[in-house]
Each structure stands twice: as structure tokens, then as C-alpha cells.
Amino acid sequence: MKISEKQELLDKIRRLESDIYMLENQLISIAPDDFEEIVRPWKLPPDFNPYRWSDEAAAKIIKKTMVVYPEGRAPCPLCNRHPDQHEGYALPVGLERHLTGKLGYHQCYVFAAAQKRLTDDWNRDRREKHAATEDSRIKDELKVRIKKLRADPRLKGLT
Ligand SMILES: [Zn+2]
Numbered sequence: 001m002k003i004s005e006k007q008e009l010l011d012k013i014r015r016l017e018s019d020i021y022m023l024e025n026q027l028i029s030i031a032p033d034d035f036e037e038i039v040r041p042w043k044l045p046p047d048f049n050p051y052r053w054s055d056e057a058a059a060k061i062i063k064k065t066m067v068v069y070p071e072g073r074a075p076c077p078l079c080n081r082h083p084d085q086h087e088g089y090a091l092p093v094g095l096e097r098h099l100t101g102k103l104g105y106h107q108c109y110v111f112a113a114a115q116k117r118l119t120d121d122w123n124r125d126r127r128e129k130h131a132a133t134e135d136s137r138i139k140d141e142l143k144v145r146i147k148k149l150r151a152d153p154r155l156k157g158l159t
Helices: 003-029 033-039 053-068 093-100 109-151
Strands: none
Touching: 003 109, 033 053, 033 109, 053 093, 053 109
């Protein structure tokens, strides 16, 4: 493959990534403001855990929904969908399955987009932190080496 072809493909991937990012934002923005803190926080919560987020966020959303729909069924408060046979998902289990996609349920696309975005942000933060740690480790190692070289009597007068 020619370099120009490779570059073209890389450009195409970047454009697609940016398109996906925008689509995810649009999906997440469908959620009403009442759920903003859960699905589109301004900042990634410091205790964010990608393995627990789905269950924790679903529990918070269900709790808020049950206040508004005490009768036991509610449409999804994020995407407004409901099962074909009913006006709403059974609370709490039906809505939980819809949000998390558990047991082969078709997962809520708003919830799924939020989960992906937060997890992507979390991964990016971790990569950046790791890179910063690696940078400072290399700098420390170089300082030690330079110090050793300066202390080497055979190099006296050169440093
Ligand atoms: Zn939904």
C-alpha cells in the first residue's frame, strides 16, 4: 500500500471517529435534563468505574422514574421507548433490562451511548495518566544517569 493510500485511510478513520463522536453526543442529548448528571456529567466522576457504572446508573434512573410512575410501569425516561405490548416497562426489572441490555434485551441506545462515552473518557484519562507517569519515570532515570556520568572520574573535565 502506498503512503498516500495509507494517509487517505487514516484521514477517513479520523473523519468516521469524529462522526461517531457527534452521533453519540446527539443520542446522549436526547435524555431529559433531569438525568443529565447521570448520563452526561460535565466531568467524569472521580469514582467512575466502567464495570459498575451500568448497574449503578440504571439503579439511579429507576429510582427517579419510580417516583413519577408509582403504578409500576413506565416508558424509558431516556429514549421514551416502551415494550410493544405495554405502555411502559415493568418497574424496576423491565426498565433495568432495557437500560442495561441484560438477558438479551435490546439496550436503550441513549444509555448505551452514555456508557460508551464515559468509558472512552475514562480510558483516555488512564492513558494520559500512564503517559505522564512514564514521562516522569524516564526523566528521573535520565537524571540518575547524568549524575553518575558527572561523578565518573574518567570524564572529569568534560562535564
Ligand atoms: Zn431507553
